Amino acid sequence: MAKKSWQVWGKRLFTLAFMILIPVLLYMLARNLDWNEVRQSLLAYKPSTLAIGLAMAVCSYLIFASYDLLAKAYTGHDLPARQVLPVAFVCYAFNLNFTTWVGGVALRYRLYSRLGLDTPTITRILTLGLLTNWMGYMLLAGGVFALGLVELPGNWAVGTGGLRLIGVLLLAIAIGYLLACGLAKKRTWRWRDHEVTLPSLRLALCQVALGASNWAVMALLIYWLLPGEHFFPSILGILLISCVAGVVAHIPAGLGVLETVFLALLHGQGQGSLIAALLGYRTLYYLIPLVVALMTYLLLEKRAKAMRQREHPA
Numbered sequence: 001m002a003k004k005s006w007q008v009w010g011k012r013l014f015t016l017a018f019m020i021l022i023p024v025l026l027y028m029l030a031r032n033l034d035w036n037e038v039r040q041s042l043l044a045y046k047p048s049t050l051a052i053g054l055a056m057a058v059c060s061y062l063i064f065a066s067y068d069l070l071a072k073a074y075t076g077h078d079l080p081a082r083q084v085l086p087v088a089f090v091c092y093a094f095n096l097n098f099t100t101w102v103g104g105v106a107l108r109y110r111l112y113s114r115l116g117l118d119t120p121t122i123t124r125i126l127t128l129g130l131l132t133n134w135m136g137y138m139l140l141a142g143g144v145f146a147l148g149l150v151e152l153p154g155n156w157a158v159g160t161g162g163l164r165l166i167g168v169l170l171l172a173i174a175i176g177y178l179l180a181c182g183l184a185k186k187r188t189w190r191w192r193d194h195e196v197t198l199p200s201l202r203l204a205l206c207q208v209a210l211g212a213s214n215w216a217v218m219a220l221l222i223y224w225l226l227p228g229e230h231f232f233p234s235i236l237g238i239l240l241i242s243c244v245a246g247v248v249a250h251i252p253a254g255l256g257v258l259e260t261v262f263l264a265l266l267h268g269q270g271q272g273s274l275i276a277a278l279l280g281y282r283t284l285y286y287l288i289p290l291v292v293a294l295m296t297y298l299l300l301e302k303r304a305k306a307m308r309q310r311e312h313p314a
Contacts (some may be wrong), residue, residue, distance in 0.1 A: 045225075045280060053224055057284045060217040064092045066210055067132045071125040074199055079115055086296055087111045093293030096286055104129075107297075114304035120195075128199070128207070135174050135204075136211015141240040142171030150237030153264065178204050215240065221285060225277040228269065238265045258282075 065088035072084055090111065094103030105126065112122045144150060145167025152160050182201035189196045199207070219236035226235070242261035259278050266274060 044227075049224070050280070050284070053221055053280065053284045054288065056217055056221040056224060057289065060214055060221070060285070061089055061092060061289060063210055063214040063217065064133075065089050067129045067207075068125060070132060070203060070206055070210065071128040074128050074203060075121050075124045077117055077121055077125075079112075079117065083115055086300060087115070089289075090293045090297045090300065093286075093289045094297075097290050111297075111300060111304075114300075127196070131177075132207040132211045133214070134211070135177055135208050136213070137215055137240065137243075138170040139174040139208050140212040140215050140236070142167045142169075142174060144233055144237040144240065146171060147233075149231075149233040150241065150265065151234075151267075174208060178208065215243075218285070222277065222281050225280045226269065227273050227277070230266075230269070235266070238262055241265070 065085045068084045068088035069081060072079065072081075087108070091103050091108045094107050096103070108126055109119070109122050112125065113119070117125075145163045147167070148160060148164055150160075150163065152158060152163055158166070178201065181198050181204035184198055187198045198204075216236065219232070219239045222239060223230060223232050223235045238261060239258075242258045245261055246257040259275065262274060262278060263271065
């Protein structure tokens with residue numbers, strides 16, 4: 001019991017230290033940054049470059065929304081794709097900007113329950129979506145880290161060798177999940193009031209492929225916006241590291257975490273042009289989809305209200 005208490009407090013202190021460190025680093029960055037260079041870099045983007053970047057963002061959102069189509073096949077619910085995809089899109093946009101508990105969990109329960117799904121089914125949808133996202137992450141990050149495609153600064157505690165070991169562990173988890181889905185004899189477990197059923201190997205392979213594809217397209221968008229020549233696997237690896245750092249920090253939209261990690265790990269790129277590229281990324285991948293998601297959410301609420309009035313007329 002005492003050990004568990006220490007673990008809880010240790011995690012809280014680590015998170016608090018991380019949340020203090022990020023604003024300090026951002027302040028130091030803002031004080032030393034050439035904001036004129038940032039402005040010039042932003043103005044240098046061609047409309048065609050931004051249009052292609054927006055198309056990449058749309059592609060990523062479509063991939064993520066497909067997680068819920070996999071969950072439809074997994075749970076067997078009868079909601080049509082035209083209802084599932086808007087819900088998944090709205091939840092993803094809110095998830096990115098307002099943390100998982102708001103977008104990924106609370107909003108998904110609200111929207112799906114208004115469409116007639118029960119709580120156990122929504123829980124299974126949520127669980128499969130999380131597995132799809134993170135198993136894809138583990139396979140992709142495992143390969144990038146294990147191959148040493150990201151070079152960490154010498155003063156980082158983990159070090160490049162440690163990152164390779166982490167990569168091997170992530171690969172082992174992802175491959176173990178696929179093997180369990182393909183070979184396990186017992187496929188359903190019960191814990192209290194919850195039931196967990198392993199998906200088929202075919203569905204699990206689709207999960208890993210979709211999850212990895214989404215992370216790759218996110219990195220491709222940053223790679224596209226960065227000026228100059230860069231090694232794409234390195235950009236991908238830095239993004240994967242920054243996303244985990246954002247999860248640990250519990251900062252909505254990973255604000256500041258992404259920028260701090262890229263500034264620390266991406267060498268040979270001017271600070272002003274890098275910040276400009278990341279601001280462009282946040283605009284195309286976070287802000288514009290959030291505006292569209294807000295309007296979509298209002299339409300979904302209006303439609304749900306109309307459905308309830310038809311089913312239960314006054």
